[in-house]
Amino acid sequence: MGGTPDFKAIAAQLRQPSGDDGIATAERMSDNNGNMIRRCIDHLNIQDKNRVLEMGPGGGTHLPYVLPKAKDIHYQGIDISATMVALASSLNQPAIESGQAAFLAIDPVDGYVGIPGDDRQYDRIFTVNTLYFWDNAPAQAAELFRVLRPGGVFALCFATEAFMKTLPFTEFGFNLYSPEKATDLLAAAGFHIVDVISETEQVTSNAGHTVEREFIVLLASRDIAS
Numbered sequence: 001m002g003g004t005p006d007f008k009a010i011a012a013q014l015r016q017p018s019g020d021d022g023i024a025t026a027e028r029m030s031d032n033n034g035n036m037i038r039r040c041i042d043h044l045n046i047q048d049k050n051r052v053l054e055m056g057p058g059g060g061t062h063l064p065y066v067l068p069k070a071k072d073i074h075y076q077g078i079d080i081s082a083t084m085v086a087l088a089s090s091l092n093q094p095a096i097e098s099g100q101a102a103f104l105a106i107d108p109v110d111g112y113v114g115i116p117g118d119d120r121q122y123d124r125i126f127t128v129n130t131l132y133f134w135d136n137a138p139a140q141a142a143e144l145f146r147v148l149r150p151g152g153v154f155a156l157c158f159a160t161e162a163f164m165k166t167l168p169f170t171e172f173g174f175n176l177y178s179p180e181k182a183t184d185l186l187a188a189a190g191f192h193i194v195d196v197i198s199e200t201e202q203v204t205s206n207a208g209h210t211v212e213r214e215f216i217v218l219l220a221s222r223d224i225a226s
Contacts, residue, residue, distance in 0.1 A: 039199060057077035
């Protein structure tokens with residue numbers, strides 16, 4: 001019989017997957033978060049020729065769901081885990097070689113991830129289940145606002161604080177959010193809140209239990225004049 005799961009180790013791998021355990025974590029995340037990721041992408045309403053940024057793509061198994069959404073789009077995935085970037089790159093070589101996609105590892109500095117390149121460069125930005133790990137959340141939100149084009153859309157997808165509190169590993173370094181708290185965070189960074197969408201699903205948690213998860217897709221934009 002197995003012993004009690006090491007919830008602190010689980011939390012560390014969810015924050016920044018690494019090594020063989022990180023690969024196994026990526027496989028579980030791909031299964032458990034697949035619907036959440038697809039719903040987030042659906043709500044983005046990607047258009048032809050859009051430049052799309054994803055923060056925290058993990059193993060990148062959902063890239064084939066992103067690219068057919070529109071014609072001539074370019075996708076950039078950034079992640080703090082070199083293990084995930086290597087995995088995503090290996091799984092998506094054709095898209096990388098064609099110039100449609102790229103993955104980049106970036107270390108956080110001062111609690112947030114700086115995004116390379118100019119201001120206002122992306123038409124669509126999305127991130128799923130990374131909000132919990134924004135240690136300097138105001139700076140991260142401001143950085144995402146910086147690189148979003150006027151008229152662009154940002155989709156922030158996360159499980160609610162009420163749900164996350166029921167999981168045994170979230171006491172180890174997770175920052176939890178209600179829809180209201182997340183909305184206030186983005187509004188303070190300059191975003192215009194477009195919609196707050198709540199959905200539920202049945203999933204197997206990283207602790208191995210079947211649970212009903214409520215998640216939020218928070219849609220925000222940058223006004224043309226900003």
